[in-house]
Amino acid sequence: MKETVTTGSLESSDCLIRLEPSEQLEIDLETDVHEAFYEHIHTLISDTLEEMGVQSVYVRCKDQGALDFTIRARLIAAIERYRELHDG
Amino acid sequence: MRTDDLEALLDVLELRDGMRVSFHHHLRNGDAVMNEVLAALRRRGLKDLHLYASALFPVHTEAAACIEEGTIRHVTTNYVNGPVAEEIARGKLRGEFTMQTHGGRARAVLQGENAIDVAFLATPAVDAEGNGSGIYGAAACGSLGYAVEDHACAKRSVLITDSLEDFPVPGQLSASHTDHVLRLPSIGDPGGIVSGTLEVTRDPLGLKIARMATEVIRHSGLLRNGVSFQSGAGGISLAITEQFNDMLAATGTQASFFSGGIAAPHVKALERNLVEKLYDVQCFDEEAIGSLQRNTGHIPISAGDYADPTNASRVIKDLDIVILGASEVDTGFNVNVTTDSYGNLIGGSGGHSDTAEDSKLAIIVAPLFRGRTPLIQERLFTKTTSGEHIDCLVSERGIAVHPANDKLAGRLKAAGLPVVDIETLMQSAHAYTGRPKPITRGDAIGIVEGRRGDVQDTLYRKAG
Amino acid sequence: MARSYLFVPGNVPRMLQHAEVFEADALIFDLEDAVSLEEKDEARQLVRSFLQTHPPSQPAYVRVNADALARDFSILDGLPIHGVVLPKASIQTLASLREQLDGEEWSVLALVETPSAFLELSDLARDPGVDGLILGGVDLRAALHAHPTESGIELLYARSRLLMAARAYGIEAIDTPYAESDDAGFETDLKRSVALGFDAKCAIHPNQVPPLNAAFTPSQERIREARRIVERHEQTGEVRFSLDGRMVDRPVLEEAKQLLERAKRYKALKKEADDAD
Numbered sequence: 001m002k003e004t005v006t007t008g009s010l011e012s013s014d015c016l017i018r019l020e021p022s023e024q025l026e027i028d029l030e031t032d033v034h035e036a037f038y039e040h041i042h043t044l045i046s047d048t049l050e051e052m053g054v055q056s057v058y059v060r061c062k063d064q065g066a067l068d069f070t071i072r073a074r075l076i077a078a079i080e081r082y083r084e085l086h087d088g
Numbered sequence: 089m090r091t092d093d094l095e096a097l098l099d100v101l102e103l104r105d106g107m108r109v110s111f112h113h114h115l116r117n118g119d120a121v122m123n124e125v126l127a128a129l130r131r132r133g134l135k136d137l138h139l140y141a142s143a144l145f146p147v148h149t150e151a152a153a154c155i156e157e158g159t160i161r162h163v164t165t166n167y168v169n170g171p172v173a174e175e176i177a178r179g180k181l182r183g184e185f186t187m188q189t190h191g192g193r194a195r196a197v198l199q200g201e202n203a204i205d206v207a208f209l210a211t212p213a214v215d216a217e218g219n220g221s222g223i224y225g226a227a228a229c230g231s232l233g234y235a236v237e238d239h240a241c242a243k244r245s246v247l248i249t250d251s252l253e254d255f256p257v258p259g260q261l262s263a264s265h266t267d268h269v270l271r272l273p274s275i276g277d278p279g280g281i282v283s284g285t286l287e288v289t290r291d292p293l294g295l296k297i298a299r300m301a302t303e304v305i306r307h308s309g310l311l312r313n314g315v316s317f318q319s320g321a322g323g324i325s326l327a328i329t330e331q332f333n334d335m336l337a338a339t340g341t342q343a344s345f346f347s348g349g350i351a352a353p354h355v356k357a358l359e360r361n362l363v364e365k366l367y368d369v370q371c372f373d374e375e376a377i378g379s380l381q382r383n384t385g386h387i388p389i390s391a392g393d394y395a396d397p398t399n400a401s402r403v404i405k406d407l408d409i410v411i412l413g414a415s416e417v418d419t420g421f422n423v424n425v426t427t428d429s430y431g432n433l434i435g436g437s438g439g440h441s442d443t444a445e446d447s448k449l450a451i452i453v454a455p456l457f458r459g460r461t462p463l464i465q466e467r468l469f470t471k472t473t474s475g476e477h478i479d480c481l482v483s484e485r486g487i488a489v490h491p492a493n494d495k496l497a498g499r500l501k502a503a504g505l506p507v508v509d510i511e512t513l514m515q516s517a518h519a520y521t522g523r524p525k526p527i528t529r530g531d532a533i534g535i536v537e538g539r540r541g542d543v544q545d546t547l548y549r550k551a552g
Numbered sequence: 553m554a555r556s557y558l559f560v561p562g563n564v565p566r567m568l569q570h571a572e573v574f575e576a577d578a579l580i581f582d583l584e585d586a587v588s589l590e591e592k593d594e595a596r597q598l599v600r601s602f603l604q605t606h607p608p609s610q611p612a613y614v615r616v617n618a619d620a621l622a623r624d625f626s627i628l629d630g631l632p633i634h635g636v637v638l639p640k641a642s643i644q645t646l647a648s649l650r651e652q653l654d655g656e657e658w659s660v661l662a663l664v665e666t667p668s669a670f671l672e673l674s675d676l677a678r679d680p681g682v683d684g685l686i687l688g689g690v691d692l693r694a695a696l697h698a699h700p701t702e703s704g705i706e707l708l709y710a711r712s713r714l715l716m717a718a719r720a721y722g723i724e725a726i727d728t729p730y731a732e733s734d735d736a737g738f739e740t741d742l743k744r745s746v747a748l749g750f751d752a753k754c755a756i757h758p759n760q761v762p763p764l765n766a767a768f769t770p771s772q773e774r775i776r777e778a779r780r781i782v783e784r785h786e787q788t789g790e791v792r793f794s795l796d797g798r799m800v801d802r803p804v805l806e807e808a809k810q811l812l813e814r815a816k817r818y819k820a821l822k823k824e825a826d827d828a829d
């Protein structure tokens with residue numbers, strides 16, 4: 001438990017992000033707008049991870065209709081917390 | 089016959105497989121009648137019935153069980169959510185699924201196009217002669233507008249009540265059309281029938297949209313003595329009704345009538361003498377029921393008198409302004425209120441298509457996106473109401489006016505209101521949501537019928 | 553210049569994405585009191601991401617944390633904002649803020665909410681970086697051991713003192729938001745803000761914005777009167793004259809000009825033709 005970090009919430013227009021240690025890059029995305037935006041959000045998450053230089057982590061995202069700016073902010077905040085926990 | 093025994097009643101009704109049985113929805117989510125009657129029909133082993141219900145709600149679990157077992161083969165309704173919607177969306181219905189409008193249903197019943205074998209009509213109060221009313225009794229629901237044509241036209245009409253009154257009950261259901269009266273211990277849960285008070289929205293987005301819609305009305309050219317108005321029971325609609333009342337008072341304008349579903353803000357207008365008549369097809373709250381008892385200007389009407397397109401004196405042919413909702417709108421102003429953008433059945437036309445067509449000014453009010461799903465889509469999942477009948481769309485980021493109504497656009501622009509074209513409005517939503525991937529539909533599961541019985545659209549399941 | 557400053561909690565996506573549409577003249581994205589300690593880092597990223605992606609059409613301010621200026625400023629870099637709101641403003645916190653600003657030309661609104669700030673108010677108001685004073689009524693009340701009253705007597709001195717300082721140094725005077733949810737109390741409080749002479753007021757709920765904008769916009773009656781005064785002056789060149797039995801002199805003339813300017817800014821000036829309606 002101590003190894004994971006969580007950001008965001010399950011409020012509408014927000015998303016809950018959890019990061020856990022992993023050997024590889026894994027994205028587990030559940031969204032209430034699956035039909036229209038699953039691929040888009042998946043790409044947003046992997047692009048943000050790449051931009052932040054994250055190579056291996058397990059990302060769990062439970063999305064409640066969050067817009068891009070929110071998903072990105074929640075993920076960046078999670079990565080910073082994760083780094084603080086593991087490197088800091 | 090007059091009895092307390094459902095089984096004895098069913099014995100005399102000579103029920104057969106394949107019959108069309110009708111129900112109304114005035115007891116809404118507090119209705120106990122449909123479940124009880126359908127359960128008895130299922131126990132009797134009847135098959136392939138046509139469920140002809142003006143609306144279906146989450147409480148109607150027995151109807152879902154009947155679909156599953158084959159007791160019900162076809163469903164025709166004007167509005168559906170809850171377990172029946174889920175059952176149909178899963179493709180469990182063996183026969184046909186038809187969604188009508190309130191006016192279209194009344195027309196089909198009156199013209200004999202949809203002949204009803206037995207109408208099982210929940211009736212809050214019935215007298216010794218067989219007259220029925222919705223105003224009295226333990227399960228009072230107010231106007232019984234959606235029961236009137238069924239009662240008059242069905243081969244057999246059964247009034248089902250829990251309040252047999254000794255005094256004569258003057259009501260919408262005249263004894264001359266009543267064949268049987270069944271008394272049950274309870275026909276419904278008053279808590280689910282009407283709301284104590286419906287909440288006028290405090291949601292700032294809803295209020296912003298309401299303010300803009302009120303400004304549209306102010307500058308529409310229709311705000312004058314004799315103006316007529318209709319709005320539903322949604323939070324935004326109620327807020328607009330309150331603002332419309334204040335605008336009538338502030339400008340010294342007297343409205344002629346409000347029509348459709350009636351709630352506290354409509355009653356307030358009548359009692360402040362801002363409007364002459366309320367033409368009430370359905371009551372939404374206790375205020376409306378109380379008003380029916382005490383106000384002579386508050387008049388219950390039938391679905392046919394309300395919206396039947398072949399009825400030359402229907403109330404809404406004189407309707408100036410109607411406020412309507414939408415789950416989706418396309419760039420041609422076509423509106424979906426039947427499914428969401430992903431194909432989940434969430435409602436239906438009710439009076440949407442009827443009032444949109446008959447009114448002079450049909451205003452759609454809705455936020456530009458809910459969660460991440462944009463309101464304005466390039467292609468609708470389901471088309472409920474044709475765009476040619478819609479005059480404008482009011483959203484929090486602008487007002488789109490149908491190109492056919494450039495006079496309205498001119499008036500609103502001159503008043504300084506933010507008029508934008510609908511494509512621009514769609515793009516401004518996409519700037520937040522992104523452009524959604526086109527949704528693939530599954531198999532066809534039914535049809536949306538226009539108010540004259542024409543096929544408006546095909547209903548599809550969700551894909552996969 | 554604005555009539556309404558709407559506070560938007562920094563860690564609520566739903567509020568951020570709709571903030572622009574509520575007709576506020578300015579928005580204050582809040583990293584301070586509306587955000588719990590554990591969520592500060594999330595709120596910083598959320599506000600940054602939002603302002604980068606969807607810069608609002610009206611001036612945007614960020615309320616920073618007086619005790620975490622460095623961390624807050626680390627995410628403000630390059631954002632399209634108009635300024636910052638400095639809570640618990642004092643000569644000392646203002647100096648720390650200036651260090652962080654590092655030459656950035658952002659406007660500073662000083663939130664005056666401690667008794668000591670009132671003792672240094674002239675110095676705060678005189679500071680060339682400070683463009684306005686906001687009264688922080690809730691914190692000040694608590695510090696004074698005062699209670700909210702219907703008459704607002706407990707804040708009367710603070711409001712008046714803040715206005716004196718703002719007017720003396722020609723900066724904006726912005727009144728404290730109404731923190732309760734009753735509409736009648738809000739209306740009373742709003743009328744008081746206008747009567748005292750405030751330029752603007754903060755809103756903590758979007759539904760407060762429309763009445764607030766209306767209250768700070770000059771009424772048509774006052775606009776008509778001001779217009780007649782200015783027109784008479786322009787036609788005759790007089791600075792002292794009598795109009796409908798009222799004596800007009802230079803201060804009255806100046807006030808009329810200011811009122812017309814405000815009316816123009818808030819689009820309350822109608823064309824003559826409309827006036828005839």
